[in-house]
Amino acid sequence: MPRKRPTVADLRALKGKRQLTMLRIFTLDEAAAAEEAGIDIVSAPIELVAHPRYREVAPGLFSMTGVDHREAGTRDDYLRFSLKALMAGADAIYCSGGLGTVKFLADEHVPVVGHVGLVPSRATWTGGFKAVGKTADAAFALYEECLAYEAAGAFAVEIEVVPDAVATEISRRLPGLLLWSMGSGAGCDVQYLFAMDILGDHKDHMPRHSKVYRNFAAEYERLQRERVAAFSEFRRDVETGAFPEDRYLVKIDEAELAAFRARLP
Known part of the structure; x- marks a missing residue:
């Protein structure tokens, strides 16, 4: 019996009740494994989510996809991509663009997920690939950014490499916004890792926040x-x-x- 795929409303109703799990996946095999393992949420390229067999192997995965804002084009282009992705089977759209773009999509009833903390496509503004929010000023700026995302209509934000105490305090104060933690602690709503990190599937630098469960590279x-x-x-x-x-x-x-x-x- 296939699992019932959660809705945005379902995920919101779970805030504060239990930790959810999330993976970044790239293949049908990974999607099928995530489904069988009972993973709640995945992030996947549009090519995977739109694959004819995707929902056959992953009927119960709440699936987010997106496009880098540097490649998306205009807001109309972003909206066009988002609507096509939703029609293809996606449940939410990751948006690394500005708050104006987030609001533009949310106003068209697109379920939008933002990104705060270490955002790879915007890392130059926060000093490169390192933790964000380690001072009171930086932590409060993160809180204000999350507030702004909520006001713009995002239902969730990925919060990446932020001190766990900071992420916890922010999450407690934003009952209407889900925080998807990548290296930001259990005070958030979702624990998010890349499948390739869990599987030890590469020889590159392993992020500090990632835990390796298998050695696929070997x-x-x-x-x-x-x-x-x-x-x-x-x-x-x-x-x-x-x-x-x-x-x-x-x-x-x-x-x-x-x-x-x-x-x-």
Whole structure:
């Protein structure tokens, strides 16, 4: 029996009642695994959410997608993308653009998720890829930014690499806004990690806030070695005549073969 996919209203009703889980995913296999594991929310590229099989494998995942505001174009372009994404099966739209754009989308009843703290596409304004909100002034600015997102019509914000005590205080004071924590503590409403970090699926720097549960990188290396070994064995078999063996070939009756040969020039 497929899970019932939550709505924005369902997620809002859960604020303060339990922690929800969220993953950034990129493949149908990851979507299917998230569904089976009981993950609540995912962020995924539009190409994945719009895939014909996406809702077949992930019927119960509340799914957010988006486009970088640096690529989105005008607000009308952003709205056009958002409406198409919702029609394709998305449940919410991530918006890294300004508050005016957030309001523009929300006024058209698009479920919008904003982003505060360390925002990669805007990191130059906060000093690069580092924590945000470690002083009283910076923390209060984060609070005011979350207030502004709520006023603009966002139903949630991703809050990234902010001191957990700061994120907790902000979340307590904003009952109408969901805070999706990426490295900002359990005082928020959702715990958000990248699937590739959980799986140890890359060799790059691992963010401090990410927990590795499996070592897929080592497994992929092992599989690559096995792949090379299998290809090498195949090449050697061909070169020595060991492949193809009779069991892999189709045979013809000897009389039919003789008749065929007799007709050849």
